[in-house]
Amino acid sequence: xxxxLAVAYNTFVEAKRDRVLYSLLxxxxxxxxxxxxxxxxxxxxxxxxxxxxxxxxxSLIGIVISVFLGTGLVHKEIDKKTVYNIFSKPVRRYxxxxxxxLGLSFTLLVNTVAxxxxxxxxxxxxxxxxGDFIRFYYGGNYFMEFFKAIYFEYLExxxxxxxxxxxSSFTTPxxxxxxxxxxxxxxxxxxxxxxxxxxxxxxxxxxxxEVIYRVVPxxxxxxxxxxxxxxxxxxxxxxxxxxxxxxxxxxxxxxLSIIIFEKREFR
Amino acid sequence: xxxSVVRSPYRGLLVIAFxxxxxxxxxKRVEGxxxxxRVVEESLYFSSASLKxxxxxxxxxxxxxxxxxxxxxxxxxxxxxxDPELLYHYFDIITDLDPKFVNAYRYGxxxxxxxxxxxxxxxxxxxKLFDKGRKNNPENFRLPLEEAFIYxxxxxxxxxxxxxxxxxxxxxGLSEFRRASLRGMAASSxxxxxxxxxxxxxxxxxxxxxxIEGRKEFALRNLKELDAMDMEDLLTQALRxxxxxxxxxxxxxxxxxxxGLVKEIPKEPFGRGFVIVYKLDKVRSKTLLEQELKYxxxxxxxxxxxxxxxxxxxxxxxxxxxxxIRENGWDxxxxxxxxxxxxxxxxxxxxx
Numbered sequence: 001x002x003x004x005l006a007v008a009y010n011t012f013v014e015a016k017r018d019r020v021l022y023s024l025l026x027x028x029x030x031x032x033x034x035x036x037x038x039x040x041x042x043x044x045x046x047x048x049x050x051x052x053x054x055x056x057x058x059s060l061i062g063i064v065i066s067v068f069l070g071t072g073l074v075h076k077e078i079d080k081k082t083v084y085n086i087f088s089k090p091v092r093r094y095x096x097x098x099x100x101x102l103g104l105s106f107t108l109l110v111n112t113v114a115x116x117x118x119x120x121x122x123x124x125x126x127x128x129x130x131g132d133f134i135r136f137y138y139g140g141n142y143f144m145e146f147f148k149a150i151y152f153e154y155l156e157x158x159x160x161x162x163x164x165x166x167x168s169s170f171t172t173p174x175x176x177x178x179x180x181x182x183x184x185x186x187x188x189x190x191x192x193x194x195x196x197x198x199x200x201x202x203x204x205x206x207x208x209x210e211v212i213y214r215v216v217p218x219x220x221x222x223x224x225x226x227x228x229x230x231x232x233x234x235x236x237x238x239x240x241x242x243x244x245x246x247x248x249x250x251x252x253x254x255x256l257s258i259i260i261f262e263k264r265e266f267r
Numbered sequence: 268x269x270x271s272v273v274r275s276p277y278r279g280l281l282v283i284a285f286x287x288x289x290x291x292x293x294x295k296r297v298e299g300x301x302x303x304x305r306v307v308e309e310s311l312y313f314s315s316a317s318l319k320x321x322x323x324x325x326x327x328x329x330x331x332x333x334x335x336x337x338x339x340x341x342x343x344x345x346x347x348x349x350d351p352e353l354l355y356h357y358f359d360i361i362t363d364l365d366p367k368f369v370n371a372y373r374y375g376x377x378x379x380x381x382x383x384x385x386x387x388x389x390x391x392x393x394x395k396l397f398d399k400g401r402k403n404n405p406e407n408f409r410l411p412l413e414e415a416f417i418y419x420x421x422x423x424x425x426x427x428x429x430x431x432x433x434x435x436x437x438x439x440g441l442s443e444f445r446r447a448s449l450r451g452m453a454a455s456s457x458x459x460x461x462x463x464x465x466x467x468x469x470x471x472x473x474x475x476x477x478x479i480e481g482r483k484e485f486a487l488r489n490l491k492e493l494d495a496m497d498m499e500d501l502l503t504q505a506l507r508x509x510x511x512x513x514x515x516x517x518x519x520x521x522x523x524x525x526x527g528l529v530k531e532i533p534k535e536p537f538g539r540g541f542v543i544v545y546k547l548d549k550v551r552s553k554t555l556l557e558q559e560l561k562y563x564x565x566x567x568x569x570x571x572x573x574x575x576x577x578x579x580x581x582x583x584x585x586x587x588x589x590x591x592i593r594e595n596g597w598d599x600x601x602x603x604x605x606x607x608x609x610x611x612x613x614x615x616x617x618x619x
Contacts, residue, residue, distance in 0.1 A: 195336070221297050221298075238297065252287060259280070263276065
């Protein structure tokens with residue numbers, strides 16, 4: 001466990017050094033702040049514009065960081081030959097992979113909390129300035145739903161990091177970037193596979209489609225941004241089951257990465 | 268233990284398969300709480316302008332994708348779940364992306380306008396889609412033709428139907444036979460609005476040209492109903508001649524044949540047979556009779572509920588319901604067996 005935490009800590013420190021990370025964060029903050037300008041010309045739809053734009057910014061930047069840093073996670077170590085250094089110490093391969101995953105997940109957690117906090121301040125500002133309008137149009141500011149939406153976005157990042165890690169453990173960063181992106185898009189529209197399956201008459205094909213549906217990540221289930229604006233029930237049961245699904249799926253991905261990485265030869 | 272599992276790919280894959288199976292109940296529970304189709308429903312509300320930008324110039328392909336999704340999405344839902352507004356919006360997007368997609372106007376327009384259970388009964392939106400199609404595809408004869416069907420069969424605006432039949436007949440590329448047939452439909456619609464003969468030609472055309480199984484069956488049922496109506500007329504005429512001659516009705520339909528008033532008692536198209544309604548001196552098909560009774564009682568019970576919404580109570584008796592219907596300018600459908608409907612003033616339900 002100690003080794004895993006050491007690798008995780010190093011991954012976090014390394015990510016902190018990455019300039020790309022800061023430029024992306026800066027972009028996110030600018031996007032969140034710009035929501036204030038858009039909100040001011042939105043015909044009194046302050047909280048909707050601020051939340052829509054802000055939550056989208058957090059999601060987009062989080063996904064981009066997960067994909068870009070995740071796809072380089074393992075490959076960078078191999079490319080720079082630092083992997084020899086690591087494995088010359090008493091570090092097992094699975095500890096390395098799990099540590100890498102946890103390190104990036106923690107980086108994302110810190111970033112998401114930071115972005116979420118800035119957005120929360122802006123949402124709070126709109127509440128203080130335009131609370132009456134917000135209650136009139138939307139019935140309230142739904143702060144709890146707002147935090148839950150950010151939490152669900154973070155769960156999605158955990159899965160995307162896992163996907164990136166799988167591809168990163170056997171192919172080049174460019175290819176894993178492409179594969180991760182494709183699987184991400186499939187995951188965002190996974191419901192379509194089921195709709196298609198339900199319309200297919202051939203039982204074998206339908207069965208096959210249902211299996212595919214159950215295997216691909218259901219990323220659209222992590223989108224509760226609408227509830228953050230309009231309210232709605234994100235009950236504890238939903239949070240529990242969605243979290244459980246995210247944890248199980250992320251475990252599958254990490255486990256797959258370990259299997260692939262165990263078989264990999266370094267020259 | 269852990270290391271031995273991850274070092275053997277087979278064991279490792281088994282663990283992964285196990286974890287995926289474990290995840291299924293969680294997936295299903297989340298689906299149960301949030302619905303399976305959320306993303307699809309949301310994507311329906313994109314505007315066509317934003318979709319055009321998103322398509323990066325591949326608008327036709329995007330229209331095809333939307334078309335496939337629309338068919339899958341709406342095809343798998345019950346009538347109550349199908350939202351006409353959503354459906355119109357969807358087909359509006361498809362035809363904005365690909366204005367030459369004639370089948371989208373045809374399918375969408377007909378599905379919207381046709382009454383349940385086959386369609387959604389939203390004539391206004393159905394016609395709107397057909398109008399858009401005619402504007403974008405001025406050389407296509409099917410769009411005005413099928414819009415004319417809607418005006419003729421459901422709106423009962425025979426003048427507008429005739430105009431559309433005429434418009435269809437003037438389109439280029441038609442065979443002389445079809446052109447003449449369409450002109451005939453226009454003339455019939457104008458001169459004999461509501462005629463059974465033209466309705467039959469329309470349903471035949473729908474039956475011949477549709478590729479949708481449900482619609483084919485619907486057209487066939489309508490054709491059978493028209494046949495049943497013709498048979499009812501034939502037998503009713505014979506029945507009235509019989510009464511004219513003998514001063515009373517026959518004990519059974521077969522007597523009409525025995526007395527030479529009809530050559531044959533025709534087979535009812537639905538296989539249910541005919542009955543003599545002595546009170547009205549009519550012969551009715553059992554299928555049509557039951558259908559009419561069902562429709563009338565549902566309609567009258569609905570009127571009774573409307574009465575309650577206005578006055579806070581159900582009508583005291585059928586007479587009060589009749590007055591309410593007439594005061595509102597609606598028609599009170601007579602009982603097809605010539606008797607009174609039963610009525611329960613406590614529940615406002617009208618029965619046979």
